[in-house]
Amino acid sequence: MTILCEPMVYYPEHVITNEDTIFFLDELHPDTPNKEKAFRMIRNSTIEKRHLILPLDKTIELGDFGERATIYSEEARKQSTLVSQQAIKKSGAATKDISMVIVTSCTGFMMPSLTAHLINSLKLSNSTIQLPIAQMGCAAGASAINRAYEHCQQNSSNNVLIVALETASLCFHREANRLQDFITNSLFGDGVAAVVMKGDDNGSGFKLSNTQSHFMNNSEEYITYSITSNGFHFSLDKDVMHSISKVAPKIVQFIEDSFDKKPHELDSYIFHTGGKRILDEVERCLSLNSSSLDNSRNCLRDTGNTSSVAVIDVLKRHFKQRKVGGLGVLVAFGPGFTTEMSAGEWV
Amino acid sequence: MTILCEPMVYYPEHVITNEDTIFFLDELHPDTPNKEKAFRMIRNSTIEKRHLILPLDKTIELGDFGERATIYSEEARKQSTLVSQQAIKKSGAATKDISMVIVTSCTGFMMPSLTAHLINSLKLSNSTIQLPIAQMGCAAGASAINRAYEHCQQNSSNNVLIVALETASLCFHREANRLQDFITNSLFGDGVAAVVMKGDDNGSGFKLSNTQSHFMNNSEEYITYSITSNGFHFSLDKDVMHSISKVAPKIVQFIEDSFDKKPHELDSYIFHTGGKRILDEVERCLSLNSSSLDNSRNCLRDTGNTSSVAVIDVLKRHFKQRKVGGLGVLVAFGPGFTTEMSAGEWV
Missing domain, CATH: 3.40.47.10 (Thiolase/Chalcone synthase)
Incomplete structure (x- = not known):
């Protein structure tokens, strides 16, 4: 466990x-x-x-x-x-x-x-x-x-x-x-x-059963830093908006491999708060219900995109609604272009 | 394996x-x-x-x-x-x-x-x-x-x-x-x-059997960066010279736990090339023979301290002398003050 x-x-x-x-x-x-x-x-x-x-x-x-x-x-x-x-x-x-x-x-x-x-x-x-x-x-x-x-x-x-x-x-x-x-x-x-x-089975929470990384070739320029004497400069290329449709089949595959289910059949969608367009694309490409990403959308509303923090905030929001036995995925996107996925069950 | x-x-x-x-x-x-x-x-x-x-x-x-x-x-x-x-x-x-x-x-x-x-x-x-x-x-x-x-x-x-x-x-x-x-x-x-x-057992090399990290409390200032508009500035405090005598008992313990042997009884000492004084201290504190750290000393002579590269260069030098069944430790020191140790056997 x-x-x-x-x-x-x-x-x-x-x-x-x-x-x-x-x-x-x-x-x-x-x-x-x-x-x-x-x-x-x-x-x-x-x-x-x-x-x-x-x-x-x-x-x-x-x-x-x-x-x-x-x-x-x-x-x-x-x-x-x-x-x-x-x-x-x-x-x-x-x-x-x-x-x-x-x-x-x-x-x-x-x-x-x-x-x-x-x-x-x-x-x-x-x-x-x-x-x-x-x-x-x-x-x-x-x-x-x-x-x-x-x-x-x-x-x-x-x-x-x-x-x-x-x-x-x-x-x-x-x-x-x-x-x-x-x-x-x-x-x-x-x-x-x-x-x-x-690592043990004492306690309640989101019990992980599977993880997966996915890297999209030749997309290093989607999300980058440059460094100058004044620090880090983030840069988002507009092509990043097309990333979700390209990576969605991999997320679907991961869900099928983990649970033998279709994406819309899960209970929790713990998605990184990339931005409105990213979340709309996730909803569309995975054919999710319109409320599935509410916790991610609320996190975006309340805090913006807090990079590596966001997916953990969204996880916390899901704790309030968890039902024992419910299945979920946790997914975040980042530079590379990289997608990190985890599958689990509420215990 | x-x-x-x-x-x-x-x-x-x-x-x-x-x-x-x-x-x-x-x-x-x-x-x-x-x-x-x-x-x-x-x-x-x-x-x-x-x-x-x-x-x-x-x-x-x-x-x-x-x-x-x-x-x-x-x-x-x-x-x-x-x-x-x-x-x-x-x-x-x-x-x-x-x-x-x-x-x-x-x-x-x-x-x-x-x-x-x-x-x-x-x-x-x-x-x-x-x-x-x-x-x-x-x-x-x-x-x-x-x-x-x-x-x-x-x-x-x-x-x-x-x-x-x-x-x-x-x-x-x-x-x-x-x-x-x-x-x-x-x-x-x-x-x-x-x-x-x-991860499999096809091939020859250094087969790992145990790993360990050690952190020395309140020694964050031993090895540090500062950052300015002109980049990273490394800083070595002179107290770093006293670190080896403090961490040596942990290395001795790791060797005993891994092999049930004393430090001087191993075949290979794959130590990070910190500097002459660091290597002298390792030799002294672990009671090693004067030739035990030759590969580290030669790496220092040929390249200086190449930070994270050095221990892998020293590992390569040990490949030329490896004897199947020989036991060894691989150790590197860094900021924290942190010691990372691995134990293994030549196969």
Whole structure:
């Protein structure tokens, strides 16, 4: 047995609405072409608010990579400890029994990674295995779950603490004024989530039975960073919108292999909150009911796309509706173009 | 069975000797205190040469993070493909049977990571699992081996391609003039290594039987990055020299648990090439014979400390002397302070 326990999530106190986003982008870029098109797209995003680690005025004034990295390191340390403690407590596992800690974070960087900080701050065992994942982007939450699954399959006494922490606001660059920059600056949000995977069968949660990765050839440019002296610059190519129809047959196959069922016959669809268009495409390509992705859509509405955090937030939302014996899939998409999938049952 | 096959290594064409290092540091910093002390330490390092991806004059003139990141991305793509092809060929595994690709690299950064590039360039299966590791520093080569071991334990048809690629020269900063900067700038080198781990029992190599991680509390400052607009800045605290005596009892325990033997009774000591002092400490604290670490010392002499690459280079050197049935440990140290250990037997 390998059970994902109930996650804990935390969003920082500073809030930005879609109208705030449009207002400040308009002020920063009064004469930019495509602005009105961008603003229509932002108004159509279904995002109501996002959370930021800094007030908006400080976010807009962010300086070079060094300044951002320092803020990241301080905030990441501060935010990750409490939510991890809560997740461990919720799981019923003893702190000393955590055998691996995975941290996913693609919006800031530090070495030693947050895994080292957490072993110290949570007083985890000195034999805890560290697995920091910085380069899987939005797929990283599901990627961490799939790697944790392999670790728990080794030994039923293994338990994994997974922490996803993102500070997309530290990747904001005031001078960026392309259409895709406006979309990026209105889509991503900050947040942190923690969840424990237990290798034994004590407890309730989402019991995993199968995992799968899928890589789409020659799609490296769909979701990319560039790096400059001012930090990471996210870039979303518009081709990313066509990715879901291409990868959908693989998700259908995974569901059939895992459960011998059609996609619409499952009980829980724990999908990464990529954006409205991505979720519409998932619904369409898998022929799902219109309410199947409600938890993902609500997560998008409340937080934007929080990269690796989002799929764990969506998992938490599904905990409230879980029915023992219900079947579900957990899926996240990220750079590569990569799809990480897990199949499981509520226990 | 889980066998590490013979690795392949590649070092870039530009070569710098210790005397070259002293010459250019002297030219850049004519009036810096502690210079003579640094130069004595550099002359005592036993490093004869290191390899660089760029000529020395271009390395000295490196600009901001963006310039370095662009060079990294181009060089990493160029260098990683051929050495990976050679390692796969050497292993006898079919390219289509690689189920996971791990890339370790702490001296540059890209997203999508090099794992995505390699799936495309090597034409690996679309179901290949990606595990990019950027934040384990010099421990990452052994960390990758230990994560690959867990993956191969899942299923004997699993095979992992591990690629370690470092460009320490892209972390050179001409203005850095503290004693520890001089040491860093004389110690680290560039290189790339690839090795295949096979889940089945067809082939010869180093058959793993046990793995272990150890984390030393409150030692996060021993080996760190800082990040500025000009890139990653490595920093080695002098306390790192005391780490080996503290961690040695854990290595002794691991060897006893794995083989029921004393450290000096093994046949192969595949230790990361941290530096002369680190290797002296390993030899002293484990009461090893004076020739036990020859392969690590020779690797240090020929390439400097190539971070995550080094332990795989040392593994390759041990292949030439392997005797079927011989027992060995593979150990690397890195930020955290983290020690990653594997135990195995030559087959």
